[in-house]
Amino acid sequence: MRTHELGDCTVLVTGGAGFIGSHLANALAGETDLRILDSFTTGRREQVPDGATVVEGDVRDEDALARATTGVDLIFHEAALVSVERSVENPLESHSVNVDATLALLERARALDARIVLASSAAIYGQPERAIVSESGRKLPSSPYGLEKLAVDHYARQYHDLYGLETVALRYFNVYGPGQFNSDYSGVITAFIDRALAGELISVHGDGGQTRDFVFVEDVVRANLLAATTDRVGGAYNVGTGRAISIRELAELIVDVTDSDSEIVHTDERVGDIRHSQADIGAARADLGYAPEVSLREGLERTVEWAAASNRLGESR
Template sequence: MSGRPPVAVTGGAGFIGSHVTTALVAAGHPVLVVDDLSTGRAANLAGVRDEVELLEADVADPGLSRQLRAFGATVVCHLAAAIDVRASVADPVTDAQRNVVGTVAVLQAAVDAGVGKVVFASSGGSVYGSATPPPVPETAPLAPESPYAASKAAAELWFATFRRLHGLRWTALALANVYGPRQDPAGEAGVISLFADRLLAGEPTTIYGDGSQTRDFVHAADVAAAFRVACGPVGDDRRINIGTGVETTVRELHTVLAGLCGAPDQPRTAPARAGELHRSALDAGLARQLLGWAPAIGLADGLAGTVDWIRSTTPARLAGAGQAAAAARGPLRP
């Protein structure tokens, strides 16, 4: 039995969650993954599947507290969420049910199970809105411009309330735009995996807006390292930015990815989408101060590794998609 405290990871079979799970296992923590596998995939845990417990359940399941207590969890890393900004604009009620009510359910389950701390995946790329020019520090006012961002901001009020009521410690890691292996281009993907998947397939790509919009791209492995540290007795009861502080335009990103994929750098353009910011980058000075954290993977290396991963997994993903489509169609008829 490891001497490290047991940790539960909601959404632990998802893109970022699986990286967090892997980092915690590597550090010697027993890990319980809680995931309904609606967007997460058990295959994301292939490297650690024999070393973790996988509970296929929704975070709002009333039995979650019993499972947390049985596992002995002392910390919960809460990453389960609906992450599609456009879907949140189209259907804010469903977004709130999944992201606000789901978070409150996790907090209550944590309290009932005697968990000491929750580490939350917030969104530094959206909670600050566009009022403060980047790189944005944690002292900037919260100004969400989408229901998704509002759900992340609302979570902090719930954390503070549970801290006062029950003494539950918390840390909200406000993440920049996370990328890396395991980000499914066919799912609720980021721009890097979407571009790379289409460029490798020789399919057209689309830039929404004029391409001058910027993002702060941080690798999933670096994000996982921040979660691992935040599971300890540091950074309590506050939001901490996790990003690089560097702005990269979407147009620049497309050029780099086209080169890595050996594809023409000729994206289509379309109108900008509602709820998305024009500029975004985070000041991560507090993370260096409180967590001893700084990004270790540069964008050039990270993009190359991500493209290699997408290239290596494309046949398997296409085969899986074909099998799923066949199953949906049912048996062939003469």
């Protein structure tokens, strides 16, 4: 699937200055009439591609949403409050961003008859029954964030079933890559890389035997572009690699890739931490033609290269 298939489309990316959204926007830039809606609370202006029409505003703001969506053919909804911790601390705020705003956007898409591809999350599964998680697996979210993304998932299906709206929900597993700036809520890979580059201790919770499916951001972009043109609308798909690595092994790999002398230490196990999580991507392969192309080592090498360059330039990460 190539972006030129969307060449005649007016496309909106919500959260288009954020981590995943900016990568998606850059893939679409020059090929589509591109719009970005972002509040720039966490998104970065320098990540917005040249030529995109920017609507600065909160996705919850009716006026900003109306301006951003007028005349669009396709919407990629990436704007979200992506933080389990923050959703626990402030569930009302998290719900307003992740659910209320999404429902308003679905209504705009329905009025415009625009296809919408929505970012869901593996957090909807909670503690999985099996290490390899399929789309039909049990869904018992263990946080407000997971519950909110499950609601988004259901709303997407309902809008297709009730109104004929072309929707596709993508359940992201652990996404990483260049442009993922470190914060209290960023991924473990970002944190490990930053500590390895600084030669600092790398802390692993518990015995490090917990496993995760880490997917490079370019593969996530590829899944979104495939979802934009598939005939298999109204469904939800896991987006991962179908492979998992333990957190201890991940730390060791990052030390190797960075050629660091950082020591790996173990700290207390986190209460409620999911032990194993690995995506079954069979449905995405069959229906969307999705196949991850970037190995974990290659993805880490590219992420480390970006992180090292960012540090040399003195950027706050």
